[in-house]
Amino acid sequence: MKKGKIDWESVTETHTEKAKEAVSTLMHHIMAEMNEEGEGSPVSEEQLQEMTNLICARLDDSMRDNIAPLAIKLSELKKRVEEKAEAQEIVVTLQTGKRKQTTLKDEPIHYRFKDLMTMLQAGVNIALIGEAGSGKTFGAEQAARALKLECYMMSFHAKMTPTDLRGYCNAHGDYIESPIYKAYKNGGVLVLDEFDRSNTEVVVSLNNLLAGGSYTFPNAEKVAKHKDFLVIACMNTTGNGSSKQYRSASAQDASTLNRFCKIAWDIDELLEFNVAGDTPCTRAVQAIRKNARECAMTDMIISPRQSIDVNKLCAAGMSMKDAVDAAILCGLAEDKQHRLLNGVTL
Numbered sequence: 407m408k409k410g411k412i413d414w415e416s417v418t419e420t421h422t423e424k425a426k427e428a429v430s431t432l433m434h435h436i437m438a439e440m441n442e443e444g445e446g447s448p449v450s451e452e453q454l455q456e457m458t459n460l461i462c463a464r465l466d467d468s469m470r471d472n473i474a475p476l477a478i479k480l481s482e483l484k485k486r487v488e489e490k491a492e493a494q495e496i497v498v499t500l501q502t503g504k505r506k507q508t509t510l511k512d513e514p515i516h517y518r519f520k521d522l523m524t525m526l527q528a529g530v531n532i533a534l535i536g537e538a539g540s541g542k543t544f545g546a547e548q549a550a551r552a553l554k555l556e557c558y559m560m561s562f563h564a565k566m567t568p569t570d571l572r573g574y575c576n577a578h579g580d581y582i583e584s585p586i587y588k589a590y591k592n593g594g595v596l597v598l599d600e601f602d603r604s605n606t607e608v609v610v611s612l613n614n615l616l617a618g619g620s621y622t623f624p625n626a627e628k629v630a631k632h633k634d635f636l637v638i639a640c641m642n643t644t645g646n647g648s649s650k651q652y653r654s655a656s657a658q659d660a661s662t663l664n665r666f667c668k669i670a671w672d673i674d675e676l677l678e679f680n681v682a683g684d685t686p687c688t689r690a691v692q693a694i695r696k697n698a699r700e701c702a703m704t705d706m707i708i709s710p711r712q713s714i715d716v717n718k719l720c721a722a723g724m725s726m727k728d729a730v731d732a733a734i735l736c737g738l739a740e741d742k743q744h745r746l747l748n749g750v751t752l
Contacts, residue, residue: 514680516545518669522638523549525667526595531616531637533601533663535644536671537651539709541681542640545671546597555634556594558585562604564656568611574624581625586612590621593634601639602655609662616665639666650705673709682713686751687720687729693750694734701745708734727752 516522525532526549534542543559550557560571573584589596601609615621616637622628643649647657675692682688695708712733719729730752735743 513548514677515548516541516671516674516677518671518674519545519548521669522546523552525669526553526636526638529636530667531639531665533639533641533645533666533668534671535641535668537673537709538642538707539711540671540673541677541710542671543597543599546595546638546640549638550595550597553595553634553636555636556589556592557597558589558594559597559599560585561599562601562609564603564605564654566605566608568608569624571608571612572624581623581627586615587623587629590615590631590635591629593632595636595638598637598639600641602641602643602645602652602658604656604658606656606659606662610659613661613665616662644668651707678710678713682710682717685717685720687716687726688713690726690730690750690752691716691734694730694746697746697748697750703742703746706746725752 522532522534522545534545536542547557547559571584571586573582573587575581586596588594598604615631618631620628620630641655642652643655645658645663648655673695678692679688682691691708691713698706698708715733716726716729719732720726724732735746738746
């Protein structure tokens with residue numbers, strides 16, 4: 407087999423008695439490919455086994471003896487394995503022309519992290535849109551570390567005032583700087599957390615700052631935008647108003663939303679395994695999440711936070727059944743609990 411040319415099509419067409427055997431065959435192809443000519447594999451055998459177990463655990467019983475339905479799953483796996491091999495070293499050239507390089511060997515990354523870095527390289531304002539617990543803030547902080555830039559965090563809410571955003575001059579005439587001022591003047595990644603919870607009228611005041619080349623702050627200082635000033639807004643919604651899940655979200659002005667490029671930052675279940683652990687607890691939470699989606703329970707939020715909590719509770723001595731009840735099921739109607747637990751082993 408020529409290096410860098412795994413024959414994925416022939417692998418997915420392999421006919422074996424059981425799907426798990428077919429996936430294991432695929433893993434050996436990958437290992438042989440990555441270790442050819444004595445080069446070390448960027449993906450460990452343990453990691454590959456985790457991915458094998460993950461795919462097999464998701465198969466319906468009716469599919470376990472049929473390799474054909476695995477083609478789509480294996481195609482997804484192909485992409486993820488190749489990304490896992492490539493995404494360890496990230497090099498970005500910012501608008502300053504400076505090359506920022508870092509190696510994230512020991513850090514799990516979201517499957518859209520490379521897209522985030524590409525957009526930061528382009529210097530556009532970015533909105534990460536995804537459900538609670540999908541790792542938006544974590545990804546933004548990780549991007550700042552990757553770029554070796556300061557990370558300035560601001561948490562938004564409905565009662566925020568222009569003073570919170572731009573800073574203010576106190577009774578002695580001293581200017582009290584805001585994170586926005588520091589990032590705008592000195593460079594850095596400004597993270598606007600819970601951005602869709604903000605007061606629309608207040609946020610509109612930032613339009614010029616987000617799109618212009620300079621901005622006048624309350625101390626009357628006209629500041630030129632630093633070339634390494636980068637903005638990442640984290641949102642649960644698209645900014646068009648509240649939903650069943652996110653009732654406190656506010657509709658944002660179209661002129662503000664127009665200043666952002668968007669990335670759908672969905673829950674990455676492989677990242678979830680890395681963060682919460684590849685355990686029966688994590689797999690149970692993922693299965694419950696899958697049931698919630700299939701039953702159109704759009705008001706349910708079952709995020710990696712629940713995986714982390716259930717694992718912590720079990721590690722402290724609680725049974726998985728009680729841990730899942732505490733983290734997810736408590737307070738739900740009995741029929742709803744039954745549907746969420748369909749096919750789930752606790």
